[in-house]
Amino acid sequence: MTWEETIEYIRKDPEYTALVEHAYFDENLELNVSRFESSLEFVETLNLIKTHAPNAKTILDIGCGNGISTISFAKKGYQVTAVEPDPSKTVGAGAIQLLKDKFALKNVDIHVDFAENINFPDDSFDVVYVRQAMHHANNLNKFVEECIRVLKPNGLLLTIRDHVIINDKDKAWFLKAHPLHKFYGGENAYTSQEYRQAIKNGGATIFKELKFYDSVINYFPKTDQEIAQEQEKKIAKRKKQITKKIGLIGNIPLFWWMYKRIKDYNPLDENEVPGRMYSYIAIKK
Structure with missing residues (x-):
């Protein structure tokens, strides 16, 4: 199955009802946005941006799927550039376009591409936001390097909710436990050292590594x-x-x-x- 086919399939299977809701995969795209922008995860993410980039106006949203974060940031007044390789109207750039039109947002630009291929000028964005996408990188170092290249000096890189593994055995356990990997085979994960090294190599300094239990951002939908x-x-x-x-x-x-x-x-x-x-x-x- 493709990723789009997987999501269309689980929407119809009662076994995955909770997952569809918590992962914002509902067929009703507006409902997904509503749920996400009111989530504790998004509230805390906004707090991080306001704390570490209080004057930020532009956000590059990498690997943004069906657009829940792109649209939520745009509704908060940010100028948002969305980069998503999947063109579909189910889980990709097509869905973002539908939402952009529905909310009549003029502060959203949409690009169908992989993060490794973005060709924006150096020093273009105040914030680069990557939600659940860095672990899907075909080339982790190139992915992160491009994210940092297009950041303005002293710009903020936020990579959110990336899967971390300890070793190959731990990775095998994760892939077996993942509820959707058996359908589309597209899950992946890296060690925390690999993430940290890629960010360092790309030219950024890590201010904070939030481990799983450090923040509701990571363990949502569980509450404090x-x-x-x-x-x-x-x-x-x-x-x-x-x-x-x-x-x-x-x-x-x-x-x-x-x-x-x-x-x-x-x-x-x-x-x-x-x-x-x-x-x-x-x-x-």
Whole structure:
């Protein structure tokens, strides 16, 4: 199947109803935009842009799929240039054009191409935003190099929700667990070191690497409350294990405080999440 055929297929299968909603794959393109622009992920992304590029006016949106981010940024007043290699009206540039026309947006330009092939002039954009696309790069270094080349000096590079793997075995686990890879075979992932090196080689300085549990941007659609509940369950389970091993002393608050300090205890282990997502905030040198 192609990517477009995959999305058309899962829209009709009740097994994937939640995925279609949470991944913004609904046939109703306007509904996808509405859901995305009200999401905690987008709210936090806007906060990052306002914090690190408060005077930004232009955004290059790379690998923007059906246009949820392009249209949402444009509705916020940014001049947005969308680059998407898929021309379809289902999950590609054609869908962005439909949304641009529907919302009568004059501040959106659409280009059908791969990031490695963009030919915009150097130093063109205030922000380059890449959502769930860097891990699909045919050539990671070339992909990132082009993104940074077209950034203005001190411009902001935001790469959002990219799959991270530890090694080949971990990658195989991720690909097997991915709900759509079996249909179209297009998923991929790199190590955090490979992402960081590509950004450094491209000429940008990483301000922050957001690991999976560092931000709602990565673990959305889960909420902070759901993550807190997971933490409490893990802590309760660990306390029970310790108490069983050493007795009631394991329930003493001072012991547990010392345990967490000495062990550098984190109840949530991102390595239990196949293809956990990272995001990168970087500034062009």
